[in-house]
């Protein structure tokens with residue numbers, strides 16, 4: 001029987017990052033996932049500056065960026081009008097490329113087993129992990145990074161508290177201009193125009209040689225708009241966002257169109273020895289709020305650099321040790337922020353009534369005045385004495 005300190009179940013973003021970090025810290029680790037190479041999956045496709053900073057902090061940024069496409073400006077638009085142009089650097093990357101890039105950074109001495117975990121028998125000291133193939137592994141700690149798969153967690157006694165079933169839907173596709181060679185921006189965020197359309201925003205960004213689009217909506221599976229979108233995506237998009245064609249010009253949507261509804265839940269009954277949940281296995285996030293990757297990376301950073309070294313330093317792996325991770329103040333703050341952002345974004349998108357209308361207009365005017373200020377500052381910078389330091393300070397202000 002293989003014996004290790006830590007068995008990681010699931011090699012998505014959370015499990016792969018954890019395997020890379022723990023392997024680099026010389027722990028005895030094994031990573032188990034059904035697929036030796038992560039298969040195409042519609043998930044996070046754009047990395048924000050804060051997510052890049054987190055990747056850098058856990059030493060994985062240099063693995064990921066060579067596989068990503070740099071987008072160095074962001075247009076923000078609504079009602080067919082350009083509201084702001086932000087010189088912010090974001091990266092487009094397909095989820096499987098992100099995960100496979102991280103997996104390439106797992107040290108060779110960490111075995112990556114192609115298999116599915118069928119059963120875990122936990123105890124306060126050693127955990128027995130059994131794969132469907134019958135292979136057994138004994139580990140002091142099992143990290144469950146098994147994403148949305150509930151079967152294994154349920155068999156271990158974890159339960160789910162549903163925060164918001166069918167909270168939002170993410171739609172992903174490629175898009176291309178018809179009458180010009182490229183769109184005039186690297187990336188664009190176009191906000192929904194009317195609350196009744198239940199569209200949070202459409203975001204376009206360069207990814208590889210093409211342009212990727214993520215449409216974030218609050219449409220249920222049986223929503224007529226979703227049915228119409230499946231039948232005729234270009235016409236439905238233009239109807240729901242009438243100002244969009246003025247910005248984009250004629251365009252076409254390139255199949256396949258991927259549709260993923262998302263439930264918000266958080267795992268409960270966590271008081272278990274030898275087992276810790278991270279990433280989506282612990283709690284899901286709303287794709288529109290874009291907080292999932294940050295949640296995954298902060299879970300991994302806190303678990304691998306703070307808690308696991310402490311846990312391994314003493315005998316046993318009882319539930320009291322594991323509870324320290326879920327009570328971690330920094331983890332809790334990131335989780336709270338993710339949950340609040342999911343509900344706040346939905347409310348400001350779909351709620352009707354004068355108070356919400358006023359809030360929407362306040363957001364729009366806030367963005368618009370920020371854009372005006374930024375443009376004025378950009379003009380002022382060109383007139384400043386051209387010393388390097390002055391330009392740098394000006395450029396930093398522009399990014400805010």
Ligand SMILES: Cc1cc2nc3c(=O)[nH]c(=O)nc-3n(C[C@H](O)[C@H](O)[C@H](O)COP(=O)(O)OP(=O)(O)OC[C@H]3O[C@@H](n4cnc5c(N)ncnc54)[C@H](O)[C@@H]3O)c2cc1C
Pocket residue numbers: 009010011012013014015032033034035042043044045046115116117118145146147148149152170260262278279280281285286287290291292293294296
């Ligand atoms: C449509 C969509 C769009 C999103 N967009 C964004 C975004 O724009 N920005 C953002 O920050 N976040 C976004 N997210 C959230 C983010 O992608 C997720 O939070 C993140 O991918 C979760 O990673 P994970 O490793 O926890 O889970 P997963 O990536 O699901 O990994 C779980 C892994 O566990 C494996 N597994 C499951 N069961 C077993 C078993 N029994 N044995 C062995 N292996 C097993 C699976 O094969 C899988 O590889 C989005 C999510 C979705 C669904």
